[in-house]
Amino acid sequence: MNDAQITLIQESFAKVVPIKDAAAEIFYGDLFETAPEVKPYFANTDMKDQGSKLMATLGVVVNGLRDLDKIVLVAQQLAVKHVDYGVKAADYDKVGASLLRTLEKGLGDAFTPEVKEAWTTAYGTLSTVMKDAAYAEPVGAGAASEKKPFWKFWA
Ligand code: HEM
Numbered sequence: 001m002n003d004a005q006i007t008l009i010q011e012s013f014a015k016v017v018p019i020k021d022a023a024a025e026i027f028y029g030d031l032f033e034t035a036p037e038v039k040p041y042f043a044n045t046d047m048k049d050q051g052s053k054l055m056a057t058l059g060v061v062v063n064g065l066r067d068l069d070k071i072v073l074v075a076q077q078l079a080v081k082h083v084d085y086g087v088k089a090a091d092y093d094k095v096g097a098s099l100l101r102t103l104e105k106g107l108g109d110a111f112t113p114e115v116k117e118a119w120t121t122a123y124g125t126l127s128t129v130m131k132d133a134a135y136a137e138p139v140g141a142g143a144a145s146e147k148k149p150f151w152k153f154w155a
Pocket residue numbers: 038041042044045046050053054057058078082085087088091092093095126127130
């Protein structure tokens with residue numbers, strides 16, 4: 001992700017902020033339509049609350065793109081929490097696809113190929129950090145029964 005791409009992401013996200021409630025609704029609508037298998041994860045979730053949390057977190061990430069070190073730890077902790085929600089590594093691509101379609105709908109003509117590429121790169125980076133934190137196999141991991149989360153390296 002280069003400097004120009006970070007600017008594109010920040011400028012395009014600024015256009016989504018005023019319509020963030022609608023964007024969150026479009027996002028979950030799209031996700032549940034295209035990946036209905038993830039719906040059960042949200043069985044007990046207040047979707048209005050969830051939409052605001054998602055947009056707030058995206059805001060933190062988008063604003064922190066020039067200082068990735070600061071957001072990596074938060075993203076890793078968030079990813080570990082997601083394991084308890086039942087989320088699988090493969091679900092990250094589904095969420096990424098819905099996010100891109102939401103931006104396309106929300107931004108219209110402002111969703112240029114460059115903006116799309118910048119968001120694709122940014123989401124790819126973020127989701128890789130999250131998946132590595134939550135699902136990556138430690139080097140030298142033994143049989144499945146011995147596998148443990150990375151933060152229990154001492155156990
Ligand atoms: C970049 C990727 C993602 C971000 C930034 C993100 C953000 C968040 C945030 C901020 C929360 C609230 C956590 C809290 O209350 O402490 C959350 C909860 C949740 N997320 Fe994600 N998420 C991401 C990926 C995913 C994926 C791939 C799925 C799977 C479809 C998913 C499903 C959920 C579920 C089920 C919850 C819990 C809802 C509840 O509290 O009932 N998320 N997410």
